[in-house]
Amino acid sequence: MKRIGVLTSGGDSPGMNAAIRAVVRKAIYHDIEVYGIYYGYAGLIAGDIKKMELGSVGDIIHRGGTMLYTARCEEFKTLEGQKKGIEQLNKFGIEGLVVIGGDGSYRGAQKLTEHGFPTIGVPGTIDNDIPGTDFTIGFDTALNTVIDAIDKIRDTATSHERTYIIEVMGRHAGDLALWSGLADGAETILIPEAEYDFEQITYRLKRGQERGKKHSIIIVAEGAGSGMEFGQKLKEATNMETRVTVLGHIQRGGSPTGADRVLASRLGAKAVDLLLEGKSGVTVGIQQNKLVHHDINEALAETHTVDLDMYTLSQELSI
Ligand code: ADP
Numbered sequence: 184m185k186r187i188g189v190l191t192s193g194g195d196s197p198g199m200n201a202a203i204r205a206v207v208r209k210a211i212y213h214d215i216e217v218y219g220i221y222y223g224y225a226g227l228i229a230g231d232i233k234k235m236e237l238g239s240v241g242d243i244i245h246r247g248g249t250m251l252y253t254a255r256c257e258e259f260k261t262l263e264g265q266k267k268g269i270e271q272l273n274k275f276g277i278e279g280l281v282v283i284g285g286d287g288s289y290r291g292a293q294k295l296t297e298h299g300f301p302t303i304g305v306p307g308t309i310d311n312d313i314p315g316t317d318f319t320i321g322f323d324t325a326l327n328t329v330i331d332a333i334d335k336i337r338d339t340a341t342s343h344e345r346t347y348i349i350e351v352m353g354r355h356a357g358d359l360a361l362w363s364g365l366a367d368g369a370e371t372i373l374i375p376e377a378e379y380d381f382e383q384i385t386y387r388l389k390r391g392q393e394r395g396k397k398h399s400i401i402i403v404a405e406g407a408g409s410g411m412e413f414g415q416k417l418k419e420a421t422n423m424e425t426r427v428t429v430l431g432h433i434q435r436g437g438s439p440t441g442a443d444r445v446l447a448s449r450l451g452a453k454a455v456d457l458l459l460e461g462k463s464g465v466t467v468g469i470q471q472n473k474l475v476h477h478d479i480n481e482a483l484a485e486t487h488t489v490d491l492d493m494y495t496l497s498q499e500l501s502i
Contacts, residue, residue: 184301186216187458188232188277191249192223192256192288195435196309196321197403198443199283199420201250204240205451206281206305211237213459218277222252223284224259224291227268232275244444247436253284254352256363262349265294267408272300279458283320286483289466293479296464304466307447309434312356314485315465315477320450322358323442325434328358332430333400337367340398343463345424346388346417348401350410352434357489360404360433365497370399372497375406376489386422387502449474 185366189206191199203219210217219239243250258264272280279301282292284309295302306313309325329351340347353359357374364372370391371384388399401417403410414427439447446469453467453474465476 184215184278184458186218186276187281187455188218188220188272188275189240189251189281189283190223190227191253191307192282192284192291193253194285194308195249195253196219196245196307196319197324197435197437198320198439198447200243201305201439201444201447202238202283202451203251203357204244204304205448206455207235207240209452210453213455215455215459217249222320223253223256223288224268225254225256227271228256228258229263230271230274231392232271232277235489244502245438247438249283250471255287259291259442261355265298269295269298269300273362277497279303279452279463279485281305281458283451285319286313287312289313289479289483293464294485295480299465301458301461303462304482305450305454306466307362309359310353310356311358312353312487313466313468313482314487315466315470315475315482317470318446320443320447321439323446324440325359326362326366326435327369327440328434328437329359329430332364332428332433333363333367333369333402336392336428337400339400340400343424344397346399347425348403348414348417348425348427349412350403350405350427350429352430353404354406356487357404357407357494360402360407361489361493361497364402365493365500367402368501369497370501371401372494373401373403373407374489374494375404377494379407381416381420385417388421388423444485474478
């Protein structure tokens with residue numbers, strides 16, 4: 184293999200730049216040329232492709248977002264779109280591709296593999312919802328952003344003795360809500376993977392108030408329902424003063440944490456190694472702190488599971 188490509192696709196996450204840098208540097212280290220494909224699969228179809236040098240990825244390891252930009256592209260879900268993408272790869276003489284993104288991006292990579300084009304998936308999403316890896320690139324940064332926001336809300340919550348509801352990202356996975364809730368001692372955490380008992384929640388909140396708790400913090404993963412609606416419901420049922428904060432896109436940005444930079448560097452470099460070994464249709468990941476790879480079909484057939492023991496623990500510690 185003499186020339187590979189790299190793209191980022193779907194939702195961005197902090198650390199994608201560190202992963203791009205690792206792909207580019209590791210490839211050049213092995214005397215392989217690297218081409219950057221801009222705007223994900225949309226740029227692949229359009230031929231928005233440029234050669235990258237060592238210096239192309241200088242000074243990006245600490246930056247959030249993705250220097251290759253990202254996009255969502257409906258056309259790539261069609262056979263015609265995929266064929267156009269492969270034509271562009273052939274036109275540029277690219278022989279293997281690294282796709283950094285979430286499970287949607289993995290499906291695109293799976294299609295390229297099915298058409299015989301060597302493709303490796305690297306997990307980049309703040310949701311931590313990709314099977315085949317314990318952690319995705321961006322999760323740790325988003326977790327720390329959420330913790331920072333909750334710490335600030337906690338200060339004002341103590342002053343005002345209110346109940347604060349904080350909605351965090353996670354349409355299908357409760358990891359961000361669960362980890363941030365545990366890290367911040369939230370009274371209640373609502374995640375899509377577990378049903379909640381509203382009576383039990385109000386009982387616990389009142390019991391906490393009675394024993395002198397100054398405030399309560401409730402974290403709602405967006406996949407578990409709307410924070411606004413939950414706040415309204417709680418107010419009507421208990422007469423408590425409630426305030427709702429929807430953290431939104433600040434969770435996607437920011438300089439990646441050390442953990443995310445290291446993870447991204449390891450996974451990006453591993454993807455290049457796998458291409459050089461002749462692998463195709465695999466995803467890289469980290470499990471029990473070891474680099475691993477899995478068949479992309481198997482990874483996509485699995486469902487990510489949240490750690491329900493941690494969920495129980497969070498409830499035990501916030502009585
Ligand atoms: P993420 O990768 O963050 O999960 P999306 O689900 O939006 O983000 O997927 C990103 C892109 O991956 C889509 O816009 C599309 O171009 C491509 N993609 C998603 N699903 C498929 C599919 N079934 N076949 C081919 N390409 C797909």
